[in-house]
Structures are given as structure tokens and as C-alpha cells.
Amino acid sequence: MDWLYAIVYGIVEGITEFLPISSTGHLILTGNLMGVPWTKDVKDAFEVVIQGGAILSVLVYYWRDFLKVRHIGTDQTQRTLWLGVLVACIPAVVLGVLFGDAIKAYLFRPSVVAWALIVGGVLIWLIESRKVTPRVDAIEKIGVRRSFLIGALQCLALLWPGFSRSASSILGGMVLGLDRATATKFSFYLGVPTLGGAALLNLIQERELIFGEIGLVNVLLGAGVSFVTAYLAIGWLLKFVSTNTFKGFAVYRVIVGALILALIAAGVMTDGNLA
Structure with a gap:
């Protein structure tokens, strides 16, 4: 059944990674409801590795934009954009190195x-209810200072598992003056070094555990499914935000959160440490 678990995990990861609904929360729910027999270490490692498939979908979707980086030596706009992306990653990297283990030990629980x-979900609703005119309508106009602040706000997802990296970076961007579409696109860009680096590091460190317990074929299957579903999710989300708010996601998050709490209360899901 490992192949089936790999496919389902890949679908869930691909759909939820870039939507502001928390891939962590959905993978927890998926693993518990399916009764996946893998050990906690195996599940953790597998979930991080298949993020690589989702990140690859961003590179493919925006391949023309990413090729512009070759002009970084002569194009000030490209230098500012990519310096901003790199600077935005610094808070998460520092926080992860200093407090990552403690956060997993004390906060990584279903409740x-x-x-x-x-x-x-409540914050999304409140932010979307504001009557504010966005000041930034393109990622090239974000600037290094605003990028760093978005990166700092992105850390909320690390400090509070289940908040969602996409939600924190998109909402942070909107609070700092980005329009909805620009904040969403920048969140995609920011995920490349943040999640891509984590996936690569995890694959190197846990390669024997992952390939030994799950197998190369199933790892590739999960990552491949994650890539396809994430690619489709990116296209859908960009079209969605062009004409809609995130309020629907806010309602959905509250429902899923309440479902997890109900499953814990019913004894279907344990509230033990997930780390």
C-alpha cells in the first residue's frame, strides 16, 4: 500500500502547499484518517521531500521569469527582486536553526x-475586510525592506505549526501594501529557496531512512504527483485571486481546524507530539 499512500500524500501536498490553508494541517489529517503505518520519522522525512515536487512546479510555471536572473549583473530590477527574495529567507533560516527543535518538541501537536x-482563518477574514487600496502591483516593485518584513511575518508559520507559510507570507504582503495577486506570486517565489532548501537538505540527511523504508519508486511517485497537482493549483490560484478574495479559504480553515479538534475529542485522533 506504500504506493497508494505516496499518491495521496502527493496530491494533498501539491494542492495545499501554495494555498493559504496549511499543508501541515492537511497532511496530519490525511495520515491519521488513512492510518498510514509509517513511523513518525519516515512520515516527516517523506513529507518534506515531496515538497521538492511542489517547488519544482514553481520553477516550471515561471521558467521564463526565472531565466531573467541571467541578466542580474546588468538589470537593477532583477538585482532588487532576487536580493529581496534572499533577504526574505533570512528570518526563517535563523529562527529554524535556533529554535526549530524546541518548536517541534513543544508545539508540533494536532491541537x-x-x-x-x-x-x-479569522485573520484572513479580518484582513480581507479592510478597505485599503494596495500600493504595490508587481513583485519587481516590492523592494528589499518590504521583502524582509514579509519574510519576518512568514516566520509565524514556523513559530505556530499549521498557520501556513503561504498564508503568513501572502497576508504579510497584503498588510504591507501588496495587492492580492502580487502577494500570492511573491509567496511562490519565496517558497523556492525556503522549501526547496529544506527538501534538499532533508533528502541528503534522511536518504537511507526514506529510500530504505519507502523505496525510490514511491518517493518519485509522491514527488511527481505533488509536482503535477501543485502546478495545477498555482494556475488555479492565480486566476482565483484575480477576481476573488481569500474569505472562502478563511471559512475552510475554520472548518478543518474544528474537524481536527472534534476528532481529538472523539478519540479518533490523538493529540500527542508529532515531532
Whole structure:
């Protein structure tokens, strides 16, 4: 059944990674409801590795934009954009190195994830209810300072598992003056070094565990499915935000968070440490 688990995990990861609904929360729910027999270490490693498929979808979707980096030596706009992306990654890297283990030890529990979903949903609703005219309508106009602040706000997802990296970076961008589409696109860009680096590092460190327990074929299957579904999700989300707000996601998050809490209360899901 490992191949089936790999496919389902890949679908869930691909759909939820870039939507502001928390891939962590959905993978927890998926693993518990399916009764996946893998050990916690194997599941953790597999989930991080298949993020690589989702990240690859961003590179493919925006391949023309990413090729412009070759002009970084002569194009000030490209230098500012990519310096901003790199600077935005610094807070998460520093926080992860200093407090990553402690966060996993004390906060990585289903109930914590559930409340992160619910609180995040309320914040999305409140932010979308503001009557504010965006000042930034293109990622090239974000600037290094604003990029760093978005990166700092992105850390909310690391400090509070289940809040969602996409939600925190998109909402952070909107609060700082980006329009909805620009904040969404920058969140995609920011995920490349943030999640791509984590996936590569995890693959190197846990390669024996991953390939030994799950197998190369199933790893490639999960990553491949994640790539396809994430690619489709990116296209759908960009079209969606051009004419809609994120309020629908806010309602969805509250429902999923409440579902997790209900499953814990019913004894279907344990509230033990997930790390």
C-alpha cells in the first residue's frame, strides 16, 4: 500500500502547499484518517521531500521569469527582486536553526495545528475586510525592506505549526501594501529557496531512512504527483485571486481546524507530539 499512500500524500501536498490553508494541517489529517503505518520519522522525512515536487512546479510555471536572473549583473530590477527574495529567507533560516527543535518538541501537536488553522482563518477574514487600496502591483516593485518584513511575518508559520507559510507570507504582503495577486506570486517565489532548501537538505540527511523504508519508486511517485497537482493549483490560484478574495479559504480553515479538534475529542485522533 506504500504506493497508494505516496499518491495521496502527493496530491494533498501539491494542492495545499501554495494555498493559504496549511499543508501541515492537511497532511496530519490525511495520515491519521488513512492510518498510514509509517513511523513518525519516515512520515516527516517523506513529507518534506515531496515538497521538492511542489517547488519544482514553481520553477516550471515561471521558467521564463526565472531565466531573467541571467541578466542580474546588468538589470537593477532583477538585482532588487532576487536580493529581496534572499533577504526574505533570512528570518526563517535563523529562527529554524535556533529554535526549530524546541518548536517541534513543544508545539508540533494536532491541537496546536487546529487552533493555528482557526486563528489564521479569522485573520484572513479580518484582513480581507479592510478597505485599503494596495500600493504595490508587481513583485519587481516590492523592494528589499518590504521583502524582509514579509519574510519576518512568514516566520509565524514556523513559530505556530499549521498557520501556513503561504498564508503568513501572502497576508504579510497584503498588510504591507501588496495587492492580492502580487502577494500570492511573491509567496511562490519565496517558497523556492525556503522549501526547496529544506527538501534538499532533508533528502541528503534522511536518504537511507526514506529510500530504505519507502523505496525510490514511491518517493518519485509522491514527488511527481505533488509536482503535477501543485502546478495545477498555482494556475488555479492565480486566476482565483484575480477576481476573488481569500474569505472562502478563511471559512475552510475554520472548518478543518474544528474537524481536527472534534476528532481529538472523539478519540479518533490523538493529540500527542508529532515531532
